[in-house]
Amino acid sequence: MPPGNPGRIVRSLAALVLVSTAVLPAALELAGPSPFGVIGAGAPADRAVPPHTAVQRAELRTAGDAPTVDIRRTGDPANRITLVLLGDGYTAEEQDAFREQADRAWRALMEIEPFRSYQGFFNIRRVEVVSPVSGIAETESRGRNPATPLGMHFWCEGTARLLCADEEATARYAGRGEGPQYLIALANSTEYGGAGGTGVTTLAGGSADAGRIIQHEIGHTVGDLGDEYDSAPDDADYPNLATENAEEMRRKQSKWWRWLGVESPDGAGTVGAYRSANGIYRPTPDSVMRTLGGAYNLPSREAIIEEIYRRIRPTDTPVPAPGDVTGRPRLEVRPVPLTGARQLRVDWTVDGVPVEPQAADRSWLDTAPLALEPGHSTNVTATVRDTTDWVRDEAFRERYMTRSVSWTVVG
Structure with a gap:
């Protein structure tokens, strides 16, 4: 949160759901076209869903005791970060308000870089938690907390605008996903407040600043970033803070x-x-x-x-699976798509010699034209690399942002 309102809560690994097994009104569009399907309540009616990413209908299931809707699916959940949006203090009659506010929140997040370019690395899920009472414990009701399912309240850790949730209850309603998850809890409140960090990210869903709040708080949660304002604690154990000049x-x-x-x-x-x-x-x-x-x-x-x-590989499962293949198949890798003109780069080699693939996007190579000797085994390798200039740590790029897959084509 801005000055005087610390937005990073105490680090608690139990609160961040990272399973290793692993919303703006329709009139407010993203900064550019998205290749991913947007489904469920609140989706713009004129937003086309390309056939290769379309989800025919929202998948409705139960997580804990609340219905869950996958409102945006960009790829296999096992290789995506799922943002799970849950509401607290929304009665059955107020679920439409929660859906609109949740839609506003995640869309605002996808308007800011680098989330805009990397939105294909995220799936979005909404959990419709029905509260027996309307609203949450706000600033004026300090010490009097209504019995809401997620127990959201201001005055967390003695700070008026620090908004916390019951992390165990939030995780229970969110359920276990197939891949890494970040939980985002929206309070049915128009007050200004929120929190981020290794706990549940929170924001007041009805606040006029909700979109800007989530952009700030998710920086704590996803980037492990610290507050840069003057009154923040003098803790420099974050990538964007330092004690050195x-x-x-x-x-x-x-x-x-x-x-x-x-x-x-x-x-x-x-x-x-x-x-x-x-x-x-x-x-x-x-x-x-x-x-x-x-x-x-x-x-x-x-x-x-x-x-x-650190959580997502740059490619989904290649086709066919890496290893020995017979005949003259088409070999395909599936880089996780970026939004915008730049995409992950794919380079191909045949027995160590670079070759140009037939595909315009370089994602596949047809082995039929290759001059392969009968009975000879040929190694074909595809290397996918994120070449963004927003990363300057080349050792990190090589370890995490680059992946090679190989096939042995048996003639």
């Missing part, structure tokens, strides 16, 4: 040293080391982690992308 960063090659001197694409100035009143340095004069409505600075964008790739 720029000169010390360069000398130690620490924190965001690779970004020093680079002009921020959002117009927030040059990346450096700007000292806040609490004595902690931040990368730019301003950002969404300092002022609601801003943008993520470059070190923060890198941190978010890296956290995404």
Whole structure:
């Protein structure tokens, strides 16, 4: 939260549902066209759903004691991060309001980079929790908490605008997913408040600032980012905060040293080391982690992308499965799609020699034209790599953002 309202709650691994087995009104569109299907209540009527990503209908099932709707499916949940939106303090008659507010929240998140470009790495699920009472424990009702299913309340940890939820109850209603999940709880309140971090991300769903709040709070949750405002605690154990100045960063090659001197694409100035009143340095004069409505600075964008790739592979399951194949099949990899002109790069080799694939998007290679000797085994490898210049840690790119798959074609 902005000054005076800490938005990062105490780290609690139990609250972040990461299973290793693993909403804006219709008139408010995303910043650009999306290749992914949007389904369920609140979806714009004129938004086409391409056949290869269409989900014919919302999948309705029970998680805990509440119906769950998959409102956006970009790919296999085992290789996507699922954002699970739950409501608290919404009665049966107020579920339409929850659906609209949930739609507004996730759409606002997908308007800000890097989430806009990487929205294909996320599925969106809505859990319709019916409350016996309307509203939650707001600031004026300190000490008097209505019996809502998720137990959401302001005055968390003694801070008026810090909004918390019962993490065990929220996880129970969310249910176990097939892949990593982040839980986002919306309170039926128009007050200004929220929280983020390793716990359940929260926001007041009816607040006029709800979209900007989630953009800030999810930075804590997904990117492990710290607050950059002057009154934040003097804790620099975050990728966007430091105790060293720029000169010390360069000398130690620490924190965001690779970004020093680079002009921020959002117009927030040059990346450096700007000292806040609490004595902690931040990368730019301003950002969404300092002022609601801003943008993520470059070190923060890198941190978010890296956290995404720690959970998601750059490719879905190739076809056919890697290993021995016979005949002259078409070999296909399926990079996770990005939004925009840039896509993940695919390079092919045959017995170590680079070849150009037939597909315009480089996603498949037809082995029929290859001059293969009868009885000879040929190794074909496809390497998928995210070449974004929002990541400067090349060791990380090689380890997490690059994946090679190989087939042995038996002639």
